[in-house]
Amino acid sequence: MTGLRPSIAVLLLAVAVLAACDRRVDPFDPDEKPEQPDLSRIFPPEVTPGLEPDGPPSEPPAPPGTRGGPPPAVATRGSGEPIRGTILLAPQAVERAAGRVLFIFARSPQGGPPLAAKRVESPTFPLEFSLGPEDRMIEARPFAGPLLVSARLDSDGNATTRDPADPRAEPSAPVFPGATLPPLLLE
Numbered sequence: 659m660t661g662l663r664p665s666i667a668v669l670l671l672a673v674a675v676l677a678a679c680d681r682r683v684d685p686f687d688p689d690e691k692p693e694q695p696d697l698s699r700i701f702p703p704e705v706t707p708g709l710e711p712d713g714p715p716s717e718p719p720a721p722p723g724t725r726g727g728p729p730p731a732v733a734t735r736g737s738g739e740p741i742r743g744t745i746l747l748a749p750q751a752v753e754r755a756a757g758r759v760l761f762i763f764a765r766s767p768q769g770g771p772p773l774a775a776k777r778v779e780s781p782t783f784p785l786e787f788s789l790g791p792e793d794r795m796i797e798a799r800p801f802a803g804p805l806l807v808s809a810r811l812d813s814d815g816n817a818t819t820r821d822p823a824d825p826r827a828e829p830s831a832p833v834f835p836g837a838t839l840p841p842l843l844l845e
Contacts, residue, residue, distance in 0.1 A: 738835030740790025751825040804832030
């Protein structure tokens with residue numbers, strides 16, 4: 659009988675844990691109409707005050723499918739010219755470069771996920787690059803600035819992990835699409 663007591667305790671503990679799990683899932687409503695989620699908390703605004711490009715201020719486009727907004731085909735096409743540049747490797751980083759993957763990112767100065775990314779396996783340096791609308795992470799986001807461009811020579815080939823020993827080039831100032839960057843030095 660003593661062999662059953664620990665099993666009963668484990669079973670009761672499992673039942674208690676499952677009963678406490680509240681994922682806050684609402685019941686299915688067949689009359690609910692689908693709608694686009696509010697992504698403003700995930701994706702920061704694309705324009706920073708004081709860094710607007712030259713020209714008259716423009717109103718943000720209305721959501722696709724509404725009057726006055728661009729048709730969906732325009733919203734998913736690339737916008738903006740690519741950002742171009744050259745990536746150099748510092749002499750002290752040469753021995754750490756073998757077999758690594760180079761990631762080049764463009765993101766908003768406010769932070770958030772990258773707007774665009776490029777992966778280059780076994781890069782050779784100096785490396786000339788172009789990062790444009792075709793490299794966007796989410797096609798519906800316009801390729802518009804200001805953008806911070808950075809590069810990292812990654813040891814495991816996974817863009818989401820970061821090793822402090824990986825050579826990297828951090829951005830110095832935001833740029834707009836169509837810009838040519840000064841050389842980025844991976845250190």
